[in-house]
Structure formats: structure tokens, C-alpha cells
Amino acid sequence: MMHVTCILGSPVREGNTDTMVRALLAGMKEKADKTMDWLVLNDLVFRGCQACNECKETSVSPCVEEDDMQVVHESLRKADLLVVASPLYMDGVTASVKAFIDRLNAFFGADWSPRLPGLKTVLLYSQGLEDQDAYEEVFRLTEQVYGKFGLQIVSRVVLENAGEHDAAAKRVALLEKLEALGRELARES
Numbered sequence: 001m002m003h004v005t006c007i008l009g010s011p012v013r014e015g016n017t018d019t020m021v022r023a024l025l026a027g028m029k030e031k032a033d034k035t036m037d038w039l040v041l042n043d044l045v046f047r048g049c050q051a052c053n054e055c056k057e058t059s060v061s062p063c064v065e066e067d068d069m070q071v072v073h074e075s076l077r078k079a080d081l082l083v084v085a086s087p088l089y090m091d092g093v094t095a096s097v098k099a100f101i102d103r104l105n106a107f108f109g110a111d112w113s114p115r116l117p118g119l120k121t122v123l124l125y126s127q128g129l130e131d132q133d134a135y136e137e138v139f140r141l142t143e144q145v146y147g148k149f150g151l152q153i154v155s156r157v158v159l160e161n162a163g164e165h166d167a168a169a170k171r172v173a174l175l176e177k178l179e180a181l182g183r184e185l186a187r188e189s
């Protein structure tokens with residue numbers, strides 16, 4: 001049994017990143033016996049890291065903030081695959097994804113050892129700009145920080161030219177690519 005944690009970083013339901021994640025999961029469903037947490041950050045109440053550093057004192061309960069990020073952390077602890085989907089907002093990931101990343105501070109040990117070693121991770125992005133390479137630096141730095149928690153980035157898929165709400169739904173080739181990726185990940189699990 002495979003456990004998948006899906007983090008949706010867009011406030012838009014049935015928008016582009018939402019559609020991309022669903023295509024990936026559709027492919028996976030054909031192959032994998034899986035459980036899944038579908039976590040829409042916009043629906044969760046949480047704030048950024050408060051820098052209390054309590055998470056460095058214990059490995060049992062990594063974060064002492066009693067908010068909805070507890071649900072995300074619990075899901076991550078049992079995950080075999082993590083999917084993080086974000087639109088590009090103001091030349092970066094959305095504010096909720098950035099706050100999620102800050103709260104991953106709990107997944108550094110006291111000696112900065114990663115607490116999610118080898119967790120397979122797929123990153124999905126959607127952007128208004130046509131240039132696929134426009135945000136290469138954003139993606140690279142984001143992957144760099146994910147790597148510090150031990151996440152193993154297995155794939156990054158970017159939908160460009162997606163200023164319209166239903167852009168992803170119209171991109172059949174992209175959706176097929178995501179379904180194929182889902183099938184492949186499920187086969188490997």
C-alpha cells in the first residue's frame with residue numbers, strides 16, 4: 001500500500017494545478033493500491049514558522065504549533081510519495097506554499113539532519129508566462145531547499161502559458177504525460 005500526500009498550493013478549485021495533480025493521480029490509480037491525503041493549503045489555518053526551535057529538542061513531535069500544519073506533518077510522516085503543486089505568483093511559489101516550506105523546518109533535526117530522507121517528490125507548476133525557462137532559478141532554489149529535508153525530487157512538470165483558468169484542461173498532451181508519470185511512479189512503488 002502506497003501513501004500519497006498531495007499539497008495543492010493554489011486557492012483555485014479545478015484550476016490548472018488542481019487539474020495537473022488530478023491527471024497524475026488518475027494514472028497512479030490504474031496501478032497502485034494507495035491511500036491519499038489531498039491537502040489544499042488555502043483551506044488550512046496555519047502560520048509560518050515561529051522559530052521556537054522546539055523541533056530541534058525532540059524527534060517525536062516535530063512541531064509544537066497547534067494548527068492545521070499538524071495534519072500536513074502527520075501525512076508527510078507516512079508518505080511514500082509527495083506531490084506539491086503551485087502556480088507561480090509574483091515570480092515565486094504562492095505564499096501558502098512558501099509558508100508550508102518554512103514549516104518544514106520541523107523536518108530538520110538538531111544537527112540539521114533530514115527527517116524525510118529519500119521521500120519521492122513530484123513538483124508541479126503552472127505559470128502565465130510562455131517561457132518554460134523563465135523560472136528555472138525559482139525551481140532550482142526551491143528544489144535545493146526541499147533537498148535539505150531529504151526530499152528526492154523525481155520529477156518536475158511545468159505548464160506554461162496558463163493564464164486562463166482552464167488552460168491545463170485543454171492541454172491533452174500534458175495531461176497524458178502526467179498520467180503516464182503517475183503510472184510509472186505507481187509501478188515503482
Ligand SMILES: Cc1cc2nc3c(=O)[nH]c(=O)nc-3n(C[C@H](O)[C@H](O)[C@H](O)COP(=O)(O)O)c2cc1C
Pocket residue numbers: 010011012014015016017018086087088089090091092126127128129162163164165
Ligand atoms: C496573484 C497572481 C500572481 C501571478 N503571478 C505570476 C507570475 O509572476 N508569473 C507567471 O508566469 N504567472 C503569474 N500568475 C498566473 C498564474 O501563475 C497562472 O494563471 C496559473 O496557471 C494559475 O494556476 P491555478 O489555476 O492552479 O491557480 C499570477 C496569478 C495571480 C493570481
